[in-house]
Amino acid sequence: MTRVLIVTGDPIGERMAGPAIRVWNTAITLQGDGHEVRVVTTTRADRDDAPFELVAVPPGDDAAFRPHERWAEVVLFQGYGLSQFPSLRTSDRYLVADVYDPMHLEMLEQGRELPAATWALRVAAARDALNDQLRRADLVLCASERQRLFYLGHLAALGRITPATYRDDPDLRGLLDLMPFGLDPVPPVPGRAIRGVVPGIDENSKVLVWGGGVYSWFDPLSLIRAVAQLSQERDDVRLFFLGTRHPGVDEMGIVRESYDLARELGVEGTAVVFNDTWVPYAERGAYLLEADAGVSTHHIHVETTFAFRTRILDYLWVGLPMVVTDGDGFADLVRDERLGVVVPANDVDALAAAIAEVLDPERAAEYRTNVARVRDGFAWPVVFEPLRRFVTAPHHAADYAGDRDAMGAGSGPTRRMSGPAHDLRMAWHHLRNSGVRDVARRVRRRLGRSARD
Template structure:
């Protein structure tokens, strides 16, 4: 039996988003394999039943974290944990780094609406955090073959692709494995009515498109809203529902208000386009998905798209939904190749409206898509996608170049500024005062105090 500590920076509780859901299912899989597991969040922990230990340790609680680090054999983490807890840079424990989210690429889009200096700071910080992890970790998990090739380039630049790591593992599968986001093996059940015949404006016999997950700046909900408004001119039963706009761990982005405003401008708000102003409980999302007729996901064309892994697509597979998505990412390739729905060019409202019409009203095409979805989704059950992690933990070992990575960690020592505490707060306050002004700085301080 291996003692495993899993760390996520997302809130754990009834309402969870992608990183927390992924960590939760890692904990489940490892516990079911006979390991002793503790799942730790650095932000917020709410009461929820779990067949493993749950704990909250916030950045700066170094004594509490030191006890967990001493207890475990393997640490699995994602996000900023290595930057937040200095001991992870020099630990003798085996470290597994989950890099399914290329957060430096994500920040290129997410930071667009920030002041230029803040945007550059966010991208630089995310890059430094990932470089540090890639330089020091023992085993890495990404979400797709595209990501694997991308990260190999970054790791090569950091010296991790060396004779030492290559000699007995020429494909480097023991260093970096593809561990996609997964879905539950038990099909979703419809336990209560949520939208059709319940939400004013959505009738029991309407054709419902669902946008799973949040609304973020790297997506393109506005082209979708235009397409739905256009489709509604001839198909008054076509309805679109955004499942969540208030992420439990991320501040609401400007694109949410822009989407509301556009739907209002087009006369589509609460007639053909609907928004959930909160976040659906993780266990309750099945009731929404099982009322849907199609899943949708639209995004812009940029580098973040190329290497992204849209986890909401897994919920569409789970619910057996035909899909319409923007072309350009790895899931779009899968949808095209396996006949799971349709892909459309970025920002083409006419093509999108035509595709939506087909997945909602072409019965023969819908039946074909559903047969294909039922076949393909088996490849994404958590039990299958998490197999590389479960196998690694069954026989955990340091990377072949561990001696060298240990020297790097010791050399870093305390040189990296801590992302918490009074000095960090003062440093960031000064940054925002210089680049965004007094009002914006005060607003940020008030928002933080309310969390």
Template sequence: MTASAEIDSAHKYSILIVTPDTVGERMAGPAIRAWEIARALSSTAHVRLASTVGATITHPDFEVYHAGKDALRPHALWADVIITQGHILRSHPWLKDLDTIIVADIYDPLHLEQLEQGKDLPEADRYAVALDAVEVMNDQMERADFMLCASEKQRDFWLGQLAALARINPSTYDQDPSLRSLLDIAPFGIEDNPPVQTTHGIRGVVDGIGHDDKVIIWGGGIYNWFDPISLIKAVNIVAVAHPNLRLFFLGVKHPNPDVPTMAMELRTRVLADELGLTNTVVFFNETWVPYRERANFLLDADLGVSTHLDHVETAYSFRTRILDYLWASLPIIATDGDTFAPIIRDNGLGEIVPAEDVDALAAAIERLLFDEELLAATSARVKTYAVDHTWSRMLDPLIAFCANPHKAADRERGVISQRNQIVADLNKRIAGIESSSSWRSTAWLRALSEGVSQLRKR
């Protein structure tokens, strides 16, 4: 029996899910995850999904809102439980002061992503953004009553950070020595229903890709921590013997306007142009595919690919695009080093290659894509494996928590780290000084001093 079946239907809690991503026909990972969480919880709770940047679609089972800045406040006051992602607590710090139960969805270690993403920034900006990203994670992990991550390996990583923040303490340990009641695993999932193709998305639609071509799909955006460069070089090698080989990049323009075009995308386009592959062998879909239409594209492919660089972000990542490959029963070629590599290798779901090894990647494409018997057998194993990775199963820990939401034991007891206690004491002293009559009576003198200081700087 799943957690959802055990929930007492006599009481429905009010649950607010907040995402900093665009909720619409075209959605990226964070918004998709928030949407599927809302769907999973809507049968047992009153659910609102709020996007701080934009919401243009609705759902019959839960409410959807665009709630930027102060518009988020009434929704937060309505909720018994607030589930947050990304920088929400950092950009809306008043949420931390509410007595409401907060769940932090920390499936994405964005402070590791930022190390790679920020390389294109001026040095001062890069350091500022990177250090702020660390505090974005700290804000969530210090305040949350319950947290979700994407894998056991990622959980080990987060446990280290929780220990440094003093969240692993006698209260949380005595409540549950495994600490699962504080931090559990709820990975990305796949839809419960298998994909259905209603029309072709690639074959016979994209000029240059025919019904008999062999299609490799890159199922998402092109970001700095990925390695499409080695992939294009490998495809260029294989295409000499197999002129019907095609590589299709599913999404280029991110649906969230706050996500910039990254240097890796520009490098990828330049390389495809230099090799004479653009629109003959390598194709870029210039828009983001609507979430409900992605099956039309995935089912037009023969193989899914995910290649990345060898760095710390890879080690703790959870490549959500691979879930779409599982959903569509696509054999997978991926780079070694991330969470999915041993899963693909151990379950016969495709081929794993070393990072930036063009020859190994070309050999894997040749071996898997052009052996029809091997390709079909691999696809069958992918289909079997995918059955146990639906959203309804993956979100069981969250569903169980939301059936009986409660404060973390250390928050209930008022446990605070020495570092935060020092800050709290200083803030209290400052507030006391600033409220004193002597401080108010000398305000004119401080203003005069500031004015003189500004004049000297000119």
């Protein structure tokens, strides 16, 4: 038995997004293997049914965090955890970095609506946090072969690919391995969630589900236009956005643009329906089971190239045929395994034709058969196998000699992501670049979060 600490910045509760879902299932899988698991979140911990110890530690409170780090033998972390707790940066425990989400590339898109200086600062902070993780981890886990090639270059640039790490591990799987996002091996539970419950959607509706948040790197606008176009020919198509209010991320401008476009085209509440909250994690299966197809559309940029769209796993889980935009790793899977239709980016006509195809009963049956064949390979216990092996027999990286700062090309300066000094730097940054009103708004929001927590 190994004592495993998992650190995340996402809230763990009834409503969870991708990183928290991944943490939840990692903890359950390792606990099921007989290990002792503890999860620390730097935001909110409000799941009473957790079969493992679950605690919240404010970012930067190293005094509260250190006993958890000392308790553990293996520490798995994602996001900014390493830069928020000094004891983790210097830890002699076995460190595993979960970098399935290339957060610096994501921030290139997520920060577009921010003032230029703040956008640059956020991208730099994400880059520095990721660099720190890649320098110090004994094992790095990513989500796809595309990501693995990307991170191999990153590790080489940081001085981690050396004779020491290569000698007994020439494919470097011992340093950088795959752990994709997974799906629940237990089938979803049916229930009444959309049909006859959501106004305008009944038993005769053909439901397309958008199975996650609406973010700026996606392209819901072309999809809304395609559905509006298709609705001129048939009146049974319904596009249902499963959630627009992420439990841990501020609403992006694309959400409002999507509402506005649907209203402008005259399809809001009819052919296009928005759920303006976030579906509880345990209830999502009932919503997905009532859909006829899953959709995911995005723009083409560097985030797309290395993204791993976790909502696609939910489509696999419930057996949905799919319409997806070309350009990411899952598009290759959908195309190669014939799980649905892959369309060019920003092509409304192609989207409308693809939707009509996956709603055709004969083609849908073929796609569902193929989905059933593929999905078992993505079950959580299967995709977690590299981590399960490591936790059973943990070991330090070949270039670790008792000093995390000396790993690779050296740690260099690290941007602290919490604490009074960080807060003062950020206040000064926003005062200089956005003015007093913006600083006051951010202070009010921070105080409001603290009061809720």
